[in-house]
Amino acid sequence: xxxxxxxxxxxxxxxxxxxxxxxxxxxxxxxxxxxxxxxxxxxxxxxxxxxxxxxxxxxxxxxxxxxxxxxxxxxxxxxxxxxxxxxxxxxxxxxxxxxxxxxxxxxxxxxxxxxxxxxxxxxxxxxxxxxxxxxxxxxxxxxxxxxxxxxxxxxxxxxxxxxxxxxxxxxxxxxxxxxxxxxxxxxxxxxxxxxxxxxxxxxxxxxxxxxxxxxxxxxxxxxxxxxxxxxxxxxxxxxxxxxxxxxxxxxxxxxxxxxxxxxxxxxxxxxxxxxxxxxxxxxxxxxxxxxxxxxxxxxxxxxxxxxxxxxxxxxxxxxxxxxxxxxxxxxxxxxxxxxxxxxxxxxxxxxxxxxxxxxxxxxxxxxxxxxxxxxxxxxxxxxxxxxxxxxxxxxxxxxxxxxxxxxxxxxxxxxxxxxxxxxxxxxxxxxxxxxxxxxxxxxxxxxxxxxxxxxxxxxxxxxxxxxxxxxxxxxxxxxxxxxxxxxxxxxxxxxxxxxxxxxxxxxxxxxxxxx
Numbered sequence: 001x002x003x004x005x006x007x008x009x010x011x012x013x014x015x016x017x018x019x020x021x022x023x024x025x026x027x028x029x030x031x032x033x034x035x036x037x038x039x040x041x042x043x044x045x046x047x048x049x050x051x052x053x054x055x056x057x058x059x060x061x062x063x064x065x066x067x068x069x070x071x072x073x074x075x076x077x078x079x080x081x082x083x084x085x086x087x088x089x090x091x092x093x094x095x096x097x098x099x100x101x102x103x104x105x106x107x108x109x110x111x112x113x114x115x116x117x118x119x120x121x122x123x124x125x126x127x128x129x130x131x132x133x134x135x136x137x138x139x140x141x142x143x144x145x146x147x148x149x150x151x152x153x154x155x156x157x158x159x160x161x162x163x164x165x166x167x168x169x170x171x172x173x174x175x176x177x178x179x180x181x182x183x184x185x186x187x188x189x190x191x192x193x194x195x196x197x198x199x200x201x202x203x204x205x206x207x208x209x210x211x212x213x214x215x216x217x218x219x220x221x222x223x224x225x226x227x228x229x230x231x232x233x234x235x236x237x238x239x240x241x242x243x244x245x246x247x248x249x250x251x252x253x254x255x256x257x258x259x260x261x262x263x264x265x266x267x268x269x270x271x272x273x274x275x276x277x278x279x280x281x282x283x284x285x286x287x288x289x290x291x292x293x294x295x296x297x298x299x300x301x302x303x304x305x306x307x308x309x310x311x312x313x314x315x316x317x318x319x320x321x322x323x324x325x326x327x328x329x330x331x332x333x334x335x336x337x338x339x340x341x342x343x344x345x346x347x348x349x350x351x352x353x354x355x356x357x358x359x360x361x362x363x364x365x366x367x368x369x370x371x372x373x374x375x376x377x378x379x380x381x382x383x384x385x386x387x388x389x390x391x392x393x394x395x396x397x398x399x400x401x402x403x404x405x406x407x408x409x410x411x412x413x414x415x416x417x418x419x420x421x422x423x424x425x426x427x428x429x430x431x432x433x434x435x436x437x438x439x440x441x442x443x444x445x446x447x448x449x450x451x452x453x454x455x456x457x458x459x460x461x462x463x464x465x466x467x468x469x470x471x472x473x474x475x476x477x478x479x480x481x482x483x484x485x486x487x488x489x490x491x492x493x494x495x496x497x498x499x500x501x502x503x504x505x506x507x508x509x510x511x512x513x514x515x
Contacts, residue, residue, distance in 0.1 A: 041265050049258070049265040053185055056257045058197050060247050061178055064141065066201035067240055068174055070209045070233050071148050071167065075110060076318045076335075077213035078226035080328050086224055087157050103319065107440040109160050110316070114437035116168025118430055124173030125426035128180055129282065129419065132250035137177050138241050144170040145237030151230035152223070172433070176425040179412060183421060184251060185266070187273050188413040188514055192360055195409045196350025202401060203346060206339025214332045286419035289504055296424050298473045299411050300431040305462035305469075306400050306407070307435035308442065309371055313338070313397040316443040316455075323448050324383050324390050334391065341395050345370075345402040353406065358515045360406045360413075361474040367402035368467040372460050374399070379456040390451075397459075403466060404432075413514045414477065417504035477515045484509065 075083070084090050089106040127136055147167045154160045178198060186194050216232055217225040249255040252266035290296055317338065322331045349363040377393025411428055415421045442455040488509060505511045 041268050045262075045265045046269050049262050049269060050190070052257055052262065053255075053266065054194075056247070056249075056255075057181070057185060058194065060244070061181070061198040062201045062204075064137070064174070064201075064240065064244065064248075065178065065198045066205040066208075067141070067233075067237050068144070068171055069202045069205040070212075071144060071171065071237060072113065073206060073209055073314065074148070074151075074213065074229055074233050075113075075164070076314065076316075077210065077217070077332070078229055079106065080318050080322075080331065081213075081217040081226040081229070082224050083160075083226045086226070087154070087160055089157060089160075103445045105157055107316070107443065109157075109164050111437045111440040112161050113164045113168040114433040114435075116165035117172045117433035118168075118437065120169035120172030121176070121426050121430050121433065125176050125422050126282075128173055128177045129422045132254075133177055133181055133184075134248035134250040135245060137174060137248055138244035140170060140173045140177075140241075141244055142238050142241030145234045145239070145241055148230055148234030148237060151234070152227045168433070172429075175429050175432075176422070179408060179425045179429075180422060183412040183415075184270075187269065189354065189357070191412050192353035192363075192406065192409040193347075193350035195412070196346045196353075196402075196405050199401065199405045199408070200343045200346040200350075203339040203342030203344075203398070206342065206398075207336045208339075210332045210336035210339070214329070281419075283417070283419040283502075286417045286504055287423050289417070289506060290415075290420045290423040290427065293420075293424075293506070294476070295414055295473075296427060298469060298476075299407055299424075299428050302407050302466050302469050302473075303404065303428050303431040304435040305466045306404050307432050308439045308462050309375070309397055309400045309459045310436055310439055313394075313400070316440065317394070319445065320378075320443070320452070321391070321394060324387050324394075334394075338395050338398050342398045342401045345399045346405050349402040349406055350409075353409065360410055361470045361515045364403040364406035365467050365470045367399050367406075368463045368470075370396040370399040371403075371463045372467075375456040375459045375463075379451050379453060379460075381451075383451070400463070403470075410473075410515070415505060416508060416511055418502055420504050474515045477513045481512050484512065 084103065084106055089109060090103050124140075144167060147163065147170050151160070151163050154163050179195075182191055182194050182198075212232075213229050216229045219225060219228045221228060249257075252258065252263055255263060255266065258266055317335055318331055321334055322328070326334060345367060349367060352363050353360045374393040374396030377396070378390050381389040381393065383390050408428070411424055412421070415424050442458055443452055444454050447454055501508075505513070
């Protein structure tokens, strides 16, 4: 068994514990379980603890992620209420006497958010590991709410570019933090559904947010309608950030909604998972391993390929649907229907993966197919005579969210060692932001007549690639398990000792991967 470094010493700072108690440990979880010496919990205790955790964490994380997506989606709605014209986000050019309107500037404002997101990921991942997670998320949300409100004062294209960049920087920490929180609180078989729950908030955000934006857009005031949209959403984000300071715990050790005994159960139920809970010490050998692990690159490539569809489904969704010939009101209502598809498919994949063991790759592969079909339907259909076909194709594009959630759950389930988890999570979200930073460039309004081939051909190709990579990933994962089983089977007694040593999945001989 791997020995822990001698300098990895932490003091217990848990309510009800003697503060002078000092233990040698790889994970903060041992502050509880080593002192109370409880290694066995009953199924009833496990289920009761899980219900309490779900009752608090899932609504809080769901609403938080929904609010974050509202901030990003606000630009799409503002495009229908005059921001393109007011800030000169379009350009008119004449070629051979034919005038064309390019919304390339609008595309830049959409994509620069994700380049800011990419820049903010490095400090975001570092702070998420070094500081209390709950407090960190609360501060981040309060700050990004303030940056959103600043949009009200923007009066030029360049000003909007700067605002969107810093909005991306401030929001960068939330998704990696939520990935770490899910891995910290939930067993690996429980994680797909929990990832699906908080990520499905994007669908509800589109559904409800479209209606909210439409209502705000009809405010008759001194300011243009789109400025009120950013004002309301930004203020709500900051207020919710203050609430999170009190609602989102930093770890199971400090959860206000768990009794002392239940905190021990919350920690102990994670021991057999072999992925630990939290460690504030950055381990550079784990950083190196994250970059050397082939699994990391599988997920990085797949996340990049998937999110090319987001440029059409989210960034330019309102413009594409309006190209089908719908009015502004009808476009907003139809965008909300797309949110229902996200919600239903995301939750469905999560449920299937909980009740069907090792079904994550299969669920992710299944969700690739509607996206491919939808892109083909939009690209090749006749918008004038078969408007319904192109519309249903658009509804199917956001189903990529189901594939994304399954890949995120695979990252959490198959990565052990807290520093390695943080770095791997940061890398996959960096891939996400890079892809979203490129995707809007593929949607060219000059190609409206030819149905945006520069956008939909790459989407078809990339989703097909993801389908193939998921199959290869599944074979690779099971080959690793078979190799380990051929050497030695899992030793349950030793697994109890290695569960909280904060060692990586490669170092831990008792670790088995899931697909």
